[in-house]
Amino acid sequence: MKFDAVLIPPRRAESISKGFWHDRTINDDLEACIKSCPDKLALKAVRSEVGVITEFTYSELSNMADRVALGLTKLGVGLNDVVACQLPNWWQFTVTYLACSRIGAVMNPLMHIFRERELSFMLKHGEAKVIILPKIFRGFDYEKMAEGLKPSLPHLQHIVVVNGGGGNSFEALLSDPEWEREAGAKEILFKNRPSPDDITQLIYTSGTTGEPKGVMHSANTTMANIIPYAERLRLDQNDVVLMASPMAHQTGFMYGLMMPIMLKASAVILDIWDPLKAIDLIRSEGGTFTMASTPFLTDLAKTVSESGHKVPTLKTFLCAGAPIPGPLVEQARSVLGTKIVSAWGMTENGAVTLIELDDPDERAFTTDGLPLEGVELKVVDDSGAQLPTGQAGKLFVRSCSNFGGYLKREDLNGTDAQGWFDTGDLARLDKDGYVRITGRSKDVIIRGGENIPVVEIESLLYRHPAIAMAAIVAYPDERLGERACAVVVLRPGESLDLKSMVDYLKSQKIANQYIPEKLIIRDAMPSTPSGKIQKFKLREIVKEA
Numbered sequence: 001m002k003f004d005a006v007l008i009p010p011r012r013a014e015s016i017s018k019g020f021w022h023d024r025t026i027n028d029d030l031e032a033c034i035k036s037c038p039d040k041l042a043l044k045a046v047r048s049e050v051g052v053i054t055e056f057t058y059s060e061l062s063n064m065a066d067r068v069a070l071g072l073t074k075l076g077v078g079l080n081d082v083v084a085c086q087l088p089n090w091w092q093f094t095v096t097y098l099a100c101s102r103i104g105a106v107m108n109p110l111m112h113i114f115r116e117r118e119l120s121f122m123l124k125h126g127e128a129k130v131i132i133l134p135k136i137f138r139g140f141d142y143e144k145m146a147e148g149l150k151p152s153l154p155h156l157q158h159i160v161v162v163n164g165g166g167g168n169s170f171e172a173l174l175s176d177p178e179w180e181r182e183a184g185a186k187e188i189l190f191k192n193r194p195s196p197d198d199i200t201q202l203i204y205t206s207g208t209t210g211e212p213k214g215v216m217h218s219a220n221t222t223m224a225n226i227i228p229y230a231e232r233l234r235l236d237q238n239d240v241v242l243m244a245s246p247m248a249h250q251t252g253f254m255y256g257l258m259m260p261i262m263l264k265a266s267a268v269i270l271d272i273w274d275p276l277k278a279i280d281l282i283r284s285e286g287g288t289f290t291m292a293s294t295p296f297l298t299d300l301a302k303t304v305s306e307s308g309h310k311v312p313t314l315k316t317f318l319c320a321g322a323p324i325p326g327p328l329v330e331q332a333r334s335v336l337g338t339k340i341v342s343a344w345g346m347t348e349n350g351a352v353t354l355i356e357l358d359d360p361d362e363r364a365f366t367t368d369g370l371p372l373e374g375v376e377l378k379v380v381d382d383s384g385a386q387l388p389t390g391q392a393g394k395l396f397v398r399s400c401s402n403f404g405g406y407l408k409r410e411d412l413n414g415t416d417a418q419g420w421f422d423t424g425d426l427a428r429l430d431k432d433g434y435v436r437i438t439g440r441s442k443d444v445i446i447r448g449g450e451n452i453p454v455v456e457i458e459s460l461l462y463r464h465p466a467i468a469m470a471a472i473v474a475y476p477d478e479r480l481g482e483r484a485c486a487v488v489v490l491r492p493g494e495s496l497d498l499k500s501m502v503d504y505l506k507s508q509k510i511a512n513q514y515i516p517e518k519l520i521i522r523d524a525m526p527s528t529p530s531g532k533i534q535k536f537k538l539r540e541i542v543k544e545a
Helices: 009-017 026-036 058-074 091-103 116-125 142-152 170-175 185-191 219-232 250-263 275-285 294-307 326-336 454-462 498-507 535-544
Strands: 041-047 052-057 082-085 106-109 128-134 158-162 199-205 213-218 240-243 266-270 289-292 316-319 339-346 350-354 375-380 393-399 421-429 435-440 444-447 450-453 467-477 481-490 518-522
Touching: 009 219, 026 058, 026 091, 026 250, 041 058, 041 091, 041 250, 041 275, 052 058, 058 091, 058 170, 058 185, 082 091, 091 106, 091 170, 091 185, 091 250, 091 266, 116 128, 116 142, 128 142, 142 158, 158 170, 199 219, 199 250, 213 219, 219 250, 219 350, 240 250, 240 275, 250 266, 250 289, 250 350, 266 275, 275 294, 289 294, 294 316, 294 326, 326 339, 350 375, 375 421, 444 467, 444 481, 450 454, 454 467, 454 481, 454 498, 467 535, 481 535, 498 518, 518 535
Parallel strands: 041 266, 082 106, 082 128, 106 199, 128 158, 240 266, 240 289, 289 316, 316 339, 481 518
Antiparallel strands: 041 052, 199 213, 339 350, 375 393, 393 421, 421 435, 444 450, 467 481
16 A cells, blocks of 8 residues: 555654654554563453453554564565454554554554445445454344455455454464564564554544545654644553544544553543443542543442442543533532543644643533644634634644645545645634633534544435435534434425434444434425535524424
8 A cells, every 4th residue: 555645744844853753663662661560450351241351561552463474474465465354442442553553554443433434435435455353243143244345355365353263364374373472573563664644544534525434654753643632641661541432433442542551551442331330440540530421420429429439549530522511520520530521633743732630620611622732722703814802713733743645545635735734624712822612613513522424324325215305413412412304395295204214324334323313304304505514504403303
């Protein structure tokens, strides 16, 4: 695969000179852990459905990464080859990334909720050579799905199944054979070590075009975010990071997988969110930090309150993905005894803004934080003129952690010659530099931290024989932040109910989380004189429905 990460070279010299790029990779950080704390717990992974817990010291983690890396080379994986990984938060996810980094391969994390429609595009566009996935997770047969897709994916050579039990299993191909003992193993492991500017991660994000975009990141761009993020939160080697957010999201990947290794800290990962299990892990492992979307915080605070099981070691809960309701901050602060930190970010940049630990609690529900070191913000009007403090407009970011570009879509990179990236969001800045996201100019609904690709779902609805017009808008939800509502105009003589719509969308093999949870049928859509649907009016209609 040839990666067209055109946004990296122009800013290298300045980023190095200012100390924003550290010119190291995850290999360097893992080796530093081996030297200073080889016997320290690096990773504890909980598989909820089967009740299996797996632990690795840093020495054991490094050895397994070497083994899996060598196993991947035996599958023909080499420099700049893409290894797709559709796993929940299992130890194999962490090891696969470290293994790819050993041999210069690029990891493509894929959410485990994705089904045929999402995967068929992403795997073909990213030219994945290998996909690693579960045999069964939460009752779904991933191997069967992948086998069905394989004939339409010319680059996909291997389907590797975790706990598959056959010759194509992760265990048989990668983790069981002691490949590291073979002659020449060390030379293979060092032959194609990536540089800090090589692409190390290809991760897809939903956009407004109805087509996911492949975000390219290097070690320099990701670490330029993780280092000031950890400094802002005062995290170090003494911390224990609990990560229940999917590692196939930037949240889990950067702050649950990479950050603990960079800090020489310990990570505890949970594959299925269960607040009681999370409380047990925080208590047994001394968890000090976690990051997740608002529903996780709601569940944790409610369960601690009801169970009476306190979490005294949990110092900080960083909440992002949707605004945090004020009463939730107050309740969580009281019940958990934990600092609640609001943040805002994007797949393209990682976390961009965070409040300070010493900020008053109300900052967490009235703002989305201050820019991290190496990040600049500006708010502009439609003409590009910068707006004064307090006025809402289009939010632009210039960041040392800005991505390398969208794979094969340089025309969509949205970054000007001065490095300003159009976030697609609307925001305002206050006199102290804190940002508040006020809306989204790009048409994406965020449901529990998960972006819903509105245009794609609308396109599917338009294909339904009963539907003449369709639009999807958000409506507020106390737990998830937002849910999706489909507003439709029917063809003459046709009928439709919510169950029929849901069944139809499920038949299109899309992720369940993308399916609207409310249906409103109207005689006509509010529209402009040119015929464009006025979604702001629909949002008001949905709120009142």
